[in-house]
Amino acid sequence: MKRDVDVCGLTHRGKVRKQNEDAYFLSGGTYPVVALIADGMGGHSGGRLASSMAVNYMANQLSKIDLNQLTYKELKQLLEDTSRVVWKESLSDKVLENMGTTMTAAIILENRVIIGNIGDSRAYMMRAETLDQITTDHSYVQYLVEKGILMQDEAETHPYKNIITRAIGMETVSADVFVTAFQSGNVLLLCTDGVSNFISKKELEEIIRTSDTAKQMVFKMKSMTLERGASDNFTAVVVSRPEEAPQNEQ
Numbered sequence: 001m002k003r004d005v006d007v008c009g010l011t012h013r014g015k016v017r018k019q020n021e022d023a024y025f026l027s028g029g030t031y032p033v034v035a036l037i038a039d040g041m042g043g044h045s046g047g048r049l050a051s052s053m054a055v056n057y058m059a060n061q062l063s064k065i066d067l068n069q070l071t072y073k074e075l076k077q078l079l080e081d082t083s084r085v086v087w088k089e090s091l092s093d094k095v096l097e098n099m100g101t102t103m104t105a106a107i108i109l110e111n112r113v114i115i116g117n118i119g120d121s122r123a124y125m126m127r128a129e130t131l132d133q134i135t136t137d138h139s140y141v142q143y144l145v146e147k148g149i150l151m152q153d154e155a156e157t158h159p160y161k162n163i164i165t166r167a168i169g170m171e172t173v174s175a176d177v178f179v180t181a182f183q184s185g186n187v188l189l190l191c192t193d194g195v196s197n198f199i200s201k202k203e204l205e206e207i208i209r210t211s212d213t214a215k216q217m218v219f220k221m222k223s224m225t226l227e228r229g230a231s232d233n234f235t236a237v238v239v240s241r242p243e244e245a246p247q248n249e250q
Contacts, residue, residue, distance in 0.1 A: 003029030008214035009237040012222055014194060014230035021047035022192050022235040023055040032067035033108035035237045038101045039121050039192040046099025050086050054101050054168045058082050067107055072177040075116045079103060079175035083118065086169040100169030104135060104190050108182055108239050116177040118166050122196055125180060126187035131205040134178050138166035162193060184244040194232035198225040214238040
């Protein structure tokens with residue numbers, strides 16, 4: 001079966017954490033493609049449950065609708081509904097009361113991608129050998145950047161970098177949604193902070209530029225984080241649209 005895009009997803013516990021609290025979903029290589037990642041938090045059992053619950057609920061809801069007709073407002077609502085579902089579950093057991101998760105969702109269509117996020121898991125897009133971050137981190141240091149207190153390069157190494165201000169699992173939370181072009185030669189990367197905290201944007205750009213397949217990209221990222229200690233869980237999803245051959249002139 002011919003695939004429209006080259007896809008690969010991978011999650012790994014890392015070298016330090018006792019369990020993997022990340023989760024992801026990737027529907028396949030034909031349009032429309034659904035890609036979801038989540039990075040759980042909230043204690044021994046809460047984080048793992050929150051991320052898996054969020055991914056499963058979101059994937060199930062998306063399977064019920066015509067994704068080719070999906071609007072950015074509908075994706076925003078779905079992310080916010082997912083947060084309320086996780087929040088309600090957190091009320092069911094004292095052990096789960098602080099559980100939550102980040103989530104970044106991408107719906108990849110033939111010429112565009114709709115991306116939504118809550119938290120600091122990221123979406124990047126590679127175009128013309130330049131990698132740009134599409135999402136904005138919902139974090140304390142990003143707030144300081146927006147206020148002009150910190151420079152963006154300072155934020156990347158700030159000790160409070162991982163303190164987030166929005167999460168799936170809050171009773172009321174607002175999702176950000178972005179709509180951007182997805183064209184020949186473009187590469188979409190979704191990743192948790194177990195990737196972005198260990199690999200710089202410049203290094204990610206180099207990995208994508210020098211790899212032939214989505215699988216190569218993801219496995220190079222995993223190897224690099226492991227070489228650097230991998231003190232956090234690792235999750236990366238890549239959706240790569242092949243370069244289209246130029247049309248022959250008539």
